[in-house]
Amino acid sequence: MGSSGPISGIISARDAGLVACQRCGQVHPRDTAYCTRCEGRLRSRDAESLQKVWAWLIAGMIAYVPANLYPMLLTSTLIERSESTIIGGVVELIEYGSFGIAFIVFFASVMIPIGKFVAIAYLAISVQRHSLSNQHERHRAYEVVEFIGRWSMIDVFVVAILSALVQLDTIATVNPGIAAVSFALSVIFTMLSAQAFDSRLIWDTDRTQHE
Amino acid sequence: MSVALPPLDDLVACPQCDTLHYASALPPNARAHCQRCGIVLMTSQPAAIARVLSLALTAFIMMIAAISFPFLTLDAGGLHNATSVIDAILAFKDGLAFPLAVAVAFFIVVIPLIRLVALIYALGPLVREKPLRSGARKAFGLAERLRPWSMAEIFIVGVTVALIKVAGMAAVTIGPAFWAFAGVVVITVLKDQLICRYSIWEALDQSAA
Numbered sequence: 001m002g003s004s005g006p007i008s009g010i011i012s013a014r015d016a017g018l019v020a021c022q023r024c025g026q027v028h029p030r031d032t033a034y035c036t037r038c039e040g041r042l043r044s045r046d047a048e049s050l051q052k053v054w055a056w057l058i059a060g061m062i063a064y065v066p067a068n069l070y071p072m073l074l075t076s077t078l079i080e081r082s083e084s085t086i087i088g089g090v091v092e093l094i095e096y097g098s099f100g101i102a103f104i105v106f107f108a109s110v111m112i113p114i115g116k117f118v119a120i121a122y123l124a125i126s127v128q129r130h131s132l133s134n135q136h137e138r139h140r141a142y143e144v145v146e147f148i149g150r151w152s153m154i155d156v157f158v159v160a161i162l163s164a165l166v167q168l169d170t171i172a173t174v175n176p177g178i179a180a181v182s183f184a185l186s187v188i189f190t191m192l193s194a195q196a197f198d199s200r201l202i203w204d205t206d207r208t209q210h211e
Numbered sequence: 212m213s214v215a216l217p218p219l220d221d222l223v224a225c226p227q228c229d230t231l232h233y234a235s236a237l238p239p240n241a242r243a244h245c246q247r248c249g250i251v252l253m254t255s256q257p258a259a260i261a262r263v264l265s266l267a268l269t270a271f272i273m274m275i276a277a278i279s280f281p282f283l284t285l286d287a288g289g290l291h292n293a294t295s296v297i298d299a300i301l302a303f304k305d306g307l308a309f310p311l312a313v314a315v316a317f318f319i320v321v322i323p324l325i326r327l328v329a330l331i332y333a334l335g336p337l338v339r340e341k342p343l344r345s346g347a348r349k350a351f352g353l354a355e356r357l358r359p360w361s362m363a364e365i366f367i368v369g370v371t372v373a374l375i376k377v378a379g380m381a382a383v384t385i386g387p388a389f390w391a392f393a394g395v396v397v398i399t400v401l402k403d404q405l406i407c408r409y410s411i412w413e414a415l416d417q418s419a420a
Binding site for chain 2: 180
């Protein structure tokens with residue numbers, strides 16, 4: 001099945017007096033509660049979207065602080081015990097000469113989370129200010145945030161594998177630090193924040209209906 | 212606003228920006244994009260549902276192998292440690308990190324398996340042209356909702372990073388489960404690219420009617 005051309009210019013389902021299902025694309029008369037095709041719940045716009053976005057986003061930012069202050073990995077070898085934070089792990093990789101991997105970890109653990117905080121806050125503020133500019137760019141930003149957010153989990157999985165693998169009694173053991181928990185929470189919270197964002201709000205030019 | 216609208220079944224709205232479009236038959240191997248925000252609204256690939264089902268079955272079997280066989284083995288200074296995927300999950304089992312062990316178990320094993328089982332359950336009867344199983348629509352909806360939480364591919368990248376960190380200090384042997392898991396990842400990506408939500412919902416709808 002396919003689609004061709006928008007209907008008499010670009011018109012949203014809501015402007016046409018309809019409500020669309022976000023799961024399957026089927027449209028219904030307004031005030032229909034459940035989709036007849038996929039049984040999903042129908043909502044023309046999620047009125048609480050921005051509240052949920054901010055709540056999860058703030059939770060995610062709070063959890064990101066201890067994630068950076070406390071150690072991710074506790075390493076003990078015959079000679080020494082060491083603790084490494086997220087940044088410490090990146091520095092270690094650079095010292096080994098693994099620049100590519102150091103970049104991946106830095107990108108996933110520092111640049112993606114901080115970029116996400118900024119991008120989600122920007123999207124929420126621009127919707128609150130009823131901005132009409134850069135709609136395409138903002139939608140693009142939303143898609144990138146949705147796609148890339150989960151990849152921050154890389155560092156948590158690195159810690160899991162290292163802690164499981166490096167258990168050689170006296171020679172070397174690696175154990176997870178508490179930062180792994182708060183980092184994972186931060187990623188989960190920001191994923192929930194991005195999912196709570198109703199991207200249809202970016203495109204609404206007439207906002208009288210949901211205020 | 213009064214607009215003369217065709218029957219509602221001939222319309223499709225973009226799930227991300229709410230723009231209305233006419234739904235009409237696409238030629239094979241074509242994609243239809245939203246006119247406003249550009250996301251893919253639907254694709255038409257011949258026998259897509261049958262291919263999704265067969266890839267889901269393959270991934271399911273490989274996932275069982277991936278959690279049963281040894282994943283990685285480490286040798287250093289006469290000591291030896293074999294790790295399975297389950298051991299990686301249990302790395303967080305002590306103390307405050309316990310909830311993380313549960314979360315990691317869900318992200319890399321449980322959710323991928325739930326998605327595969329739900330897809331097989333929902334799409335199996337469609338391919339064999341039998342009546343739908345009860346709850347088939349709920350099962351497909353669940354599989355799609357869980358998609359962002361299934362992180363097998365991220366786990367494999369994490370494993371690669373960990374291997375490079377360890378490679379300097381000890382000998383690491385890659386076990387059969389590693390390759391099985393990598394297979395799951397590749398097959399899952401192929402399978403998810405074949406899924407066209409619109410077409411599958413429509414097929415489920417017609418089959419139920």
